[in-house]
Amino acid sequence: MIPVQGYEGHKVAVLGLGRSGLATAAALQAGGATPLLWDDSPESRARAEAAGWTCHDLNRADAWEGVSALIVSPGIPHLYPAPNKLIARAMAEGIPVDNDIGLFFRSWATRDWDNFDTAPRTVCVTGSNGKSTTTALIHHILDHAGRPTQMAGNIGRGVLDIDPAEDGEVVVLELSSYQTDLARALTPDIAVFTNLSPDHLDRHGGMGGYFAAKRRLFAEGGPDRAIIGVDEPEGVYLANQIAVAREDDRVIRISAARKLGDFGWSVFARKGFLSEWRKGRQVASIDLRDVRGLPGAHNHQNACAAYAACRALGLAPRQIEEAFHSFGGLPHRSQTIAEKAGVRFVNDSKATNVDSAAKALQAFQNIRWIAGGLGKEGGVASLRPYLGAVKKAYFIGHSGRDFALELGEIPHEICETMERAVARAAEEAEGGDTVLLAPAAASFDQYPNFEKRGEHFTQLVQALPG
Template identity: 45%
Template sequence: MIPVTTFENRTVALFGLGGSGLVTAHALKLGGANVVCFDDDAGRVDRAAGEGLQAQDLRTLDWSGVAALVLAPGVPLTHPVPHWSVDLARDAGVEIIGDVELFCRERRKLCPAAPLIAITGTNGKSTTTALTAHLLRETGYDVQVGGNIGTPVLELEPPQPGRHYVVECSSYQIDLAPTLDPTVGIHMNLSPDHLDRHGTMENYAAIKERLVAAAKVAIVGVDDRLSSDIADRLELARKPVCRIAGERELTNGLYARHGRLIEAHDGSQVEVARLGGIDSLRGDHNGQNAAAAFATLRALEIPAAKIAAALKTFPGLQHRMEVVAKRGRVLFINDSKATNADAAARALASFDRIYWIAGGRAKAGGISSLDEYFPKIAKTFLVGEAAEDFAKTLDGRVPYKISGTLPQAVRDAASEAAEDEAQEIAILLSPACASFDQYRNFELRGAAFVDAVRALPDAGNTQEVA
């Protein structure tokens, strides 16, 4: 854990006692702050009190002596309406920050030379975070990985010379980190997501842009217009920027094409790595992920040959295009982290013959934007709340069955795929939906998929890959 000493001997209010919030409260207390914490969930408040934290309804607090409100990233800062704790802090003139901001302040105080790689984007940021960390470790560096990817950033080891931090940042976390200053900032892409929390696409994009705008080196995906505009603005501001792509050729930057990673300078092109045959990096979207990670290590002056060798050993990210088993010609792919249509598109683009498991709690737009991939889909197996609506989109265009539950969908897909004579078949869980109708999170949904695959009849002929 990183003790947060920048608020030593001062009072800090904290709202939100989920996983990262609880860690943040302990980190502040360990650093000498007087922490007063609260949550709308009484059970979380009781747990905090049981762990020795001062739990008190912040509505009863004297805000005149409060140095900051630390807000958990899941708590609304602006939209649809600010949380009541935010209103109290603003009325008192108290700054509102989050755990990533606390980390940045502590890093600047203890060891500003410790490299910080911060990664954001609508899709691909978790894979890019995991891949970047893997490449750094494989090339001999001390690496700490956390943030939105799972481990709260303040639960990492304290900054010290030579220690590299690879931190995934959600838009919520960036919004609460006004002095976020990465050594290398990576922005992957933009598509509509979290608009209930940011109001408009323009607001959402502006928050993402903050991460790369303050970086010493910015790496920006340019496969979508809004992100390409970010790269252009950074260049006009004379910021060091490297463009990356997985779906287009670049004259300057790093891009993936036909299983090759190409570095381009003023029209000259040099192959720097091969991605073909690396199952964990299959697909154009993973080409962009690989380009981002490769460009990051090059910005840190790590030799290209070492990076290329390390790419080959990347095991992939759990629940994201994860090959969990193989039965003859059939691959079972766990892409549970694809919680919107844009993320599912990346998986659908990666295979030629697909038995698609989709559904859950739908997001705006449904799956109508995925029509270009419908010819690849042999049949769709629908689950959860979205099943009826998705069936209307697919009707007359893609064969489908409403399986209802994920285990049933796996059984249905496996049964029909067994009769298919295609050279390679993917049974693909890529839901294009949130999990909250049937599972508490996408991780539990992915685990249920893996369990259902293992429970298939004749499982002895199934080779488990993950």
């Protein structure tokens, strides 16, 4: 746990009692503050009370007397589409509003660091897609190289729940736009921006607000090194805003689409090869084509980001390359779960929209594609350009027949259930085929979440003979 600094002897309200909220309350208490816990959900309050906490109704007229700050869980809106009424009240009364990320950055460094040979460092990863894989990959590479490291934030543990720093440790944080938007302190040593595509637009008042929330990690944080994906206009803009000159190597541009050889420092992937360039010349290259845990161009972009971060931390290209090959990928994200009789089975249940499904469909050859579920607005017709490697589709769920109507030009079968889809795909698959679960739809028609859908697919595959 990271005891929160700066609030000793003060009352601090905590709104939202999920994983991060309860960790925040414990960290505040460890730092000498008095946390006042509240959640609008009776179920969440009951779980907190079962864990030994006392809830403090922030709706009462006198609830805010003597409160020094309000700490908000990331899922609670503070501005758009409308601020939560308790956050609005705090702001109206001039009570500072923050989140656990802000508390972490004001509390991470301690006097103990004076005795360290090497100061601990933080690497923060944000963007629309690939955040989790990039974060986990950086953590894996550091661990493989023997560097002390922890992973937290939007993946793994809450930031205040991690252990106090060791000498030379690197903490790798995945940060969503919800987390970067509100944090009052953002001071990463290395900040990573993967890419940008429309998401959470209602929460940020549109695309501009969404990008602005991501940009805060760089504009407010002033990282020593900024690693920026430049395959979208926003990334090009962000890199240009930070760099003071073309050769400024504090900015490492990354791309999975084009060569970037003319900058001070760049890392890019083309045709399955990762290249590192500095001051106009290539200094390293890695063949990514046989890295099983990072298939496809989207994962090659993740590899570029993780490579750049680890190079900025002083690791050698050979160390990073070795770690790439032992990275198994994250569950439900282009995850190879089995290979039977020459047929590869891949769980990409996280591909809940057409954009992520398109990336998965471009990552493999000879695909037997399991898709469907609760379809999203706009349908799946935009996937047609990405179906060249699909030998047959097996449609499931509520929108299975709609998918078949929109994509009827490819061989397909209406299977309705995951059981039948897996059985039929496995029965028809030949050596060299890939059975790919990339639903392009939400899971809520048949499963509580995409994780349960992926777990069911995995169980069915593991039960297959061979």
